[in-house]
Amino acid sequence: MERPYILHMITPGKQMSPFDINMAADAGYQxxxxxxxxxxxxxxxxTQDAIFSRGPKGVxxxxxxxxxxxxxxxxxxxxxxxxxxxxxFVVSVMADPSGSYTTAAALVACVEAQLRKVHGTDLxxxxxxxxxxxxxxxxxxxxLAQQLGADVRLSSRGGVEAAQRAADETNVRFGSxxxxxxxxxxxxxxxxxxxxxxxxxTAAAGVQVITEADRAIAxxxxxxxxxxxxxxxxxxxVGVMDSGKLLPGSRAVGIGxxxxxNIKYQVQHRLLVRMRSADKPVYLSFPEALAxxxxxxxxx
Numbered sequence: 097m098e099r100p101y102i103l104h105m106i107t108p109g110k111q112m113s114p115f116d117i118n119m120a121a122d123a124g125y126q127x128x129x130x131x132x133x134x135x136x137x138x139x140x141x142x143t144q145d146a147i148f149s150r151g152p153k154g155v156x157x158x159x160x161x162x163x164x165x166x167x168x169x170x171x172x173x174x175x176x177x178x179x180x181x182x183x184x185f186v187v188s189v190m191a192d193p194s195g196s197y198t199t200a201a202a203l204v205a206c207v208e209a210q211l212r213k214v215h216g217t218d219l220x221x222x223x224x225x226x227x228x229x230x231x232x233x234x235x236x237x238x239x240l241a242q243q244l245g246a247d248v249r250l251s252s253r254g255g256v257e258a259a260q261r262a263a264d265e266t267n268v269r270f271g272s273x274x275x276x277x278x279x280x281x282x283x284x285x286x287x288x289x290x291x292x293x294x295x296x297x298t299a300a301a302g303v304q305v306i307t308e309a310d311r312a313i314a315x316x317x318x319x320x321x322x323x324x325x326x327x328x329x330x331x332x333x334v335g336v337m338d339s340g341k342l343l344p345g346s347r348a349v350g351i352g353x354x355x356x357x358n359i360k361y362q363v364q365h366r367l368l369v370r371m372r373s374a375d376k377p378v379y380l381s382f383p384e385a386l387a388x389x390x391x392x393x394x395x396x
Contacts, residue, residue, distance in 0.1 A: 099150065099153060099154045099157050100126040100127050100157065101124060101125045101126045101127070101157045101158075101159075101372055102125065102126070102127040102128075102129070102146075102150075102157065102158050102159070103120045103125040103127070103128055103158075103159045103160070103161055103368075103372075104129055104131065104142065104146045104158070104159070104160045104161070105117065105120065105128060105129065105130045105131065105160075105161045105163065106130075106131045106134045106139065106142060106160060106161065106162050106163070106173065107130070107131070107132055107133075107134060107162070107163040107164045108133065108134055108135065108136075108164040108166065108169060108173075109132065109133070109163070109164050109165060110132055110133060111130070111132055112130040112131075112132065112163055113163055113194070113195075115195065116161065116163055116192070116195070117130070119361075119364050119365060119368060120161060120368055122365065123365055123368035123369045123372055124368075124369065124372050124373075125159070125368070125372060134173075136169065136172055136173060136176060139173050139176040139177050139180065140176055140177075140179075140180040143160060143176075143177045143180035143181070143187075144180055144182070146158060146160065146187065147180075147181065147182070147185035147186070147187055148182075148185055150185075152184055152185075155184070155185055155186060155187050156187075156374075156375070157372075158187045158188075159187055159188045159189070159190070159371045159372065160177050160187060160188070160189045160190070161189075161190050161191075161192070161368075162174055162177070162189065162190070162191040162192075162193070163191075163192065163193055163194070164193045164194070165193055165194045165232060166193060166232075167193050167196055167197070167232050167235055167236055167266075168265065168266070168269045169193075170191040170192075170193035170197075171191060171269060171270070171381065172269075173191065174189055174190075174191040174379065174381060177189045178379055181377070186377045187377055188371040188372075188374055188377045188378045188379065188380070189377075189379050189380070190367055190368065190371050190379075190380040190381075191380070191381050192364060192367075192385075193232060194232045194233075195360065195364065196232035196233045196235075196236050197236055197381060197382040197385050198360045198363045198364040198367070198382075198385045198389075199233050199323060199356065199357075199360045200233050200234075200235075200236035200237040200239075200240060200382060200385075201236075201240065201360075201363060201382055201385035201386040201388070201389045202356050202357070202359035202360040202363055202385075202389045203233065203237050203296060203298075203321055203323060203351075203356050203360075204219075204237050204240040204241055204244070204386060204389075205359065205386060205389035205390050205392075205393055206321060206339070206351050206355065206356055206359060206389075206393065207219070207241075207294055207296070207319050207321050207351065208244070208390075209393045210319050210339075210340050210349050210351060211294075211318060211319055213340065214318075214319075214340060214349050215318050215319075217318075218244070218245075219241055219244040219245055219246040219294070220244065220245030220246070221245060221246070221247070222245075222246045222247065222293040222294055222318070223246070223247050223249070223291055223292050223293050223294070223316075224238070224241045224242075224246040224247065224248045224249065224292065224293065224294040224295075224296065225249045225251055225277065225288050225289050225292040225294070225295050225296070226238050226241075226248065226249065226250050226251060226295075226296045226298055227251045227279055227285070227295065227296065227297050227298065227299050227305040227306065227330070228251070228252075228253075228279075228297065228298040228299030228300065228305065228330075229249070229250025229251050229252060229259060229262065229263075229276075229279075229296075229298065230250060230252045230254070230258060230259060230261075230262035231298055231299070231300075233298040233323055234250060234296070234298035235250070235262060235266045236382050237296055237298060238250055238263075238266065238272070238274050239266060239270045239272045239274070239382070240382060240383075240386055241294075241296075242272045242273060242274055243272065246294070248272075248274040248275070249274070249275055249276070249277045249288060249292075250262055250263045250266075250274055250275070250276050250277070251276075251277050251278070251279035251285070251288050252276065252278070252279050252280075253279050253280055253299075254280065255278050255280045255284075256276055256277060256278040256280075257276075258276070259276025259277055259278060259279070260275065260276030261276070262276060263275055263276040264276075279305070282310065285305065285306065285310055286310055286313045289306070289310065289311075289313060289314045289317070290313050290314060290315075291314075291316055292314050292316065292317060293316055293317065293318050293319075294317075294318060294319045294320075294321075295314065295317060295319075295320045295321075295331065296320075296321050296322075296323075297320070297321065297322035297323065297324060297330035297331045297334075298323050299324065299330055300324075301324050301325065301326035302324065302326040302327065302328070303324065303330065304328045304329065304330060304331075304332060305330050305331065306320075306330070306331045306332055307332050308332040308333060308344075310332070311331065311332060311333065311343070311346070312345065314348075317343075317346060317347075317348040318347070318348050318349075319348060319349055319350075319351065320333075320334055320343060320348055320349075320350050320351070321334070321350070321351035321352075321356065322334045322350070322351070322352060322353055323353050323356055323357075324353055325352075325353035325354060325357065329352070330353075331350070333350060334350035334351070334352050335350070335352050336352040336353045336354045336355075337352055337354050337355060338350040338351060338352040338355060339351060339352070339355040359389055359392055359393065360389075362388075362392045363385050363388045363389045363392060364385075366388050366391075366392070367380050367384065367385060367388060
């Protein structure tokens with residue numbers, strides 16, 4: 097009898113995301129147990145319970161998925177699960193807290209693609225301002241953009257201290273070099289985007305962080321991308337379906353939430369399928385998500 101494909105789904109939160117459960121089922125996993133309110137210290141025990149019960153043939157059909165809402169904790173949990181493996185009992189692990197790793201990867205890959213297509217350039221040396229940068233998607237998008245050579249500024253409505261705290265925490269965990277800027281009020285936002293080449297909107301749904309008047313200040317702007325799919329648009333002029341649409345009165349192009357979301361969906365699906373079908377264990381985080389997002393966009 098063939099052993100079923102099992103994906104053990106771990107979250108430090110009160111419940112696992114139904115979105116992720118659906119995605120795992122559609123990727124071919126047959127058994128999807130969930131474990132809630134898991135602490136970092138609890139990951140080792142859960143991992144070893146999952147691996148020792150199946151034998152060499154069973155472990156290749158076993159995986160671990162890490163969710164939650166904390167991008168730093170999820171990375172630590174992935175590392176803890178990996179360290180808990182005991183050869184030959186080794187299984188694949190994927191982290192994607194709140195979908196932030198795959199969303200951030202899709203966002204950055206879409207921006208990179210439009211920079212090349214429309215402006216003949218890339219992220220190296222570009223000033224990138226991320227509004228709502230202290231959130232899950234904003235932090236990881238910032239790390240990815242900075243790794244590609246961008247000068248990244250995380251902006252927070254809580255002011256420069258909150259923004260710098262988010263940047264510092266993320267820099268320490270991932271070895272990045274981002275800085276924080278204030279997004280507290282119109283004047284602060286306009287100051288922060290005045291010399292931006294790229295603006296990313298990763299703020300809360302239904303909140304417009306940049307008006308048309310604000311955007312007019314950003315005379316160097318090349319790309320504006322927004323992950324808010326709830327009206328009003330997070331960045332004025334950027335529609336949810338836009339994918340490289342020229343913004344009015346600007347040389348910049350816009351990328352909307354559903355355009356990013358389409359790539360995100362495909363990235364998460366492919367990573368889950370890769371984990372399920374791998375002959376050898378794989379460990380999947382946002383660098384792997386970015387690589388897959390680039391593959392998806394190259395096929396368009």
